[in-house]
Amino acid sequence: MPKLIKDRAVVDDAWTLVREGSIDELPVTPVIIPLGLWQQHRDALHERRDVGVWLAPSDDPDALAGDVSSLSLIAVDFPQFTDGRGYSTARLLREKYAFAGELRAIGDILRDQLYYLQECGFNAFAVRSDRDAAQALRGLDDFSDNYQATVARPLPLFRRRPEADRDVATQSS
Amino acid sequence: MYRYDRHDQRFIDERVAQFRDQTRRFLAGELTEDEFRPLRLQNGLYIQKYAPMLRIAIPYGLLSSAQLRTLAHIGRKYDRGYGHFTTRQNIQFNWPRLEDVPDILAELARVQMHAIQTSGNCVRNITTDHFAGVAGDEIVDPRPYCELLRQWSTFHPEFAYLPRKFKIAVSGSPVDRAATLVHDIGVHAVRDQDGEAGFRVLVGGGLGRTPIIGHVIREFLPRAEILNYLDAIMRVYNRFGRRDNKFKARIKILVKDMSIDVFRDHVEADWERIRGGPGAVPDEEVARLASFFDAPPYERFDGEDASFRAALADNRAFSNWVKRNVFPHKVPGYAVVTLSLKKTGVPPGDATSDQMDAVADLADAYSFGELRVSHEQNLIFTDVKQAALLALWGELKALGFATPNIGLLTDIICCPGGDFCSLANAKSIPIAESIQRRFDDLDYLYDLGEIDLNISGCMNACGHHHVGNIGVLGVDKNGSEWYQVSIGGDQGEHASLGKVIGRSFAAVDMPDVIERLVDVYVERRHEDERFIDAVRRLGVEPFRERVYAEAH
Incomplete structure (x- = not known):
């Protein structure tokens, strides 16, 4: 079974990614389908709890506004890791639409982008199949904090800074 | 100037470690050229015509004498004994070895400097007025806001893979000395009818292949909302900017294609969503940042210095230099001095390591140990006593930095x-x-x-x-x-x-x-x-x- 980084651990990936296909060919196992297919067959597929949807870089997350509470998995595709639209897609899903399920980065997913992806709200990473997921896992710890407000740390550093400094002062005294 | 605390220092130390490992993996063949390129670019490293080029950030043009000495040292140890000051208040070294770059970055981190996001499709060094804090016409000192923006833009996780590079300039004065109209975003201090200071925000200016003067997207933005508003602009650009053609990928093309009104509607809608949220900047944070830019301990003088006035009358060469290269200071008895890096026969903006060391010494002796880099590629001492100008002029002449041509045809x-x-x-x-x-x-x-x-x-x-x-x-x-x-x-x-x-x-x-x-x-x-x-x-x-x- 392919490997996946989820919630900071390497796990087996039970989901099948369907890049394109028809409703009749969908496997009966958990499956991630394109937005277009979901939109066509939303009512029929709502019965299945094991259907996730993936968004292309140009897909508007608003298209899933009505589904965020019922979907357990949304994936965002990165055809090339240099195409950064998915970072904003993820952030909007988490912050604007309050999606609380698994948010998975798929496509050209590499170790050196994992930290920023995590900060934008992804908690699962389908690392490119020719790379070792266990190695890539280390990328999640490239930095220990951020200046900005992010999904992972909703308060920017300037709202935490005095407090954090006080902690250190206490520890060192 | 701003001093790092343990957070700032930890961020750049972590960055050096990250890039050291990335360089190692690239050299070991674990990262392809295409995978490594954006990583090295976001650490300032280009592969140039003859050798790599490393562009080091000089955030909003401010430099201490200790930092300048480190740049001189880097020029000597890793390069050919000189550096080139750029039109965006950065410095470039033209001959470093790829293998040495992690060590160079580690040396920079020791003096609170870095090369983060000096190239690549991300938010670049924030630039501002090289006379910030000493010009008499200022509405707001832009430096605390530049530091706020430096921190906000540094490692912004959402905006590291934009369609194209992104340049922001800030002006605190009605007179715009920071070329803000030709930046992706220009931020201008303004006052509203009640006298409250805020920002006018411009978007979509730029030079390059399609030069455009920026459009006003918002006439008045409350100061506390600056980060939320910029987040909203960046998000619209990141989502909708063209990625199919790098020559049409700058925000100016998006604004032109959408029209400024439609672009503004997108931005304002997203801003409404996040306005007043965690990204709103509390007054205490602005005050904390502003405290780093308190005026140096000026001596008190009544009006113009008499010896300075006498020297102006007696010495034509000196008075020519003053006329061109010295700018009035808001504090009586002080002056702002531009060191011309435009001597004939020397590439504009170039300085040798020896010259940098000498300038660092002069900054210590004459200008509280700090200096500025202007986008016109000159260096500036902002706080020189008028009484010391004659002596400083003599020292600068010996260094080749007293060419009295600021603003003239040869200040190219x-x-x-x-x-x-x-x-x-x-x-x-x-x-x-x-x-x-x-x-x-x-x-x-x-x-x-x-x-x-x-x-x-x-x-x-x-x-x-x-x-x-x-x-x-x-x-x-x-x-x-x-x-x-x-x-x-x-x-x-x-x-x-x-x-x-x-x-x-x-x-x-x-x-x-x-x-x-x-x-x-x-x-x-x-x-x-x-x-x-x-x-x-x-x-x-x-x-x-x-x-x-x-x-x-």
């Missing part, structure tokens, strides 16, 4: 050009030099007064040729180097883009072309009329006629 803005840059179509430095040699009579230069001459070696416009009163653009015609000339460009609050006068010229003809343009001005100017004003009044035609009339 110039990119590295074809001598160094792999993007360039043509050389730019030798053109600058040939023009400087032609106009070597200082009396004549003074008589001509202010003329900005800007030279770019290609349409990426690092030499800001579009906003030069005279702009020169290197072009490639069938494999040989030619130069296209425009006139009527201007930076500042009346920014305008120059108009091309006609077909391009060979390098050897460039001094003649400039001389003919200047001749038309001298013959037809009104009293006290600057070159740019004469061009605006007369139009391009009389200049064009003269330049091309005698060519055949």
